[in-house]
Amino acid sequence: MILEVCNISKNYGSLPAVKEASFSMREGEIVGFLGLNGAGKSTVMKIIAGCIPFNAGSVQINGIELKKNDLEYKSHLGFLPENNPLYDEMYVLEYLEYVAGLYAMDSIREEARKVVRQTGLQTEVSKKIGQLSKGYRQRLGLAQAIIHHPDLLILDEPTSGLDPRQTEEMLFLLHSLSKEKGILFSSHTLSEVSILITRVLIIHHGEIIADLPRDETGDLEVLFKDLTKI
Secondary structure, three states: OOEEEEEEEEEEOOEEEEEEEEEEEOOOOEEEEEOOOOOOHHHHHHHHOOOOOOOEEEEEEOOEEOOOOHHHHHHOEEEEOOOOOOOOOOEHHHHHHHHHHHOOOOOHHHHHHHHHHHOOOHHHOOOEHHHOOHHHHHHHHHHHHHOOOOOEEEEEOOOOOOOHHHHHHHHHHHHHHOOOOEEEEEOOOHHHHHHHOOEEEEEEOOEEEEEEEHHHOOOHHHHHHHHHOO
């Protein structure tokens, strides 16, 4: 297994945000993570990414437990958060070289240029990040998530704010990346999820209420509405 999440719980004061959530992922899986606003999606993804602490349970990537060896754990992980924080005053190539340096990669310039080609950023390398369109900012966020060749990608709303053409290009890129990685991504657009996923997880009120392969979900929108009682 690339990822094993076992009975994780997260409370904010007396309010439970995630309740004993468990699931696992294998290489090559693209798992759609669905839920209403406030259901706990982003909290679970931030926990897996090592961004926020959790109250109980365990998370492992490639058998490496987050709480026991967080640096080695994070070296196998790429994360694109929903708000995609970037340094607007840095140039695109400069930023990617900076990220590669954080991972102490060999051939920093070569790795940065490689991921520029992989994510279609060739025309933007000489621009400051603050000059980029929303679509290119998302591409850059994905580039920083994959530059160190992680085994697992955690992507929170990767197509948020993209136009239809940009969305199609992003989904195609994610599909190509899944050949050698596991991908867990969230989206509010069920049609996008249906196109891409091999499996679906649904979270409601902090609990995982469904974990199904795509071919067993039927009409995903109907399933989602039924399980979350919209």
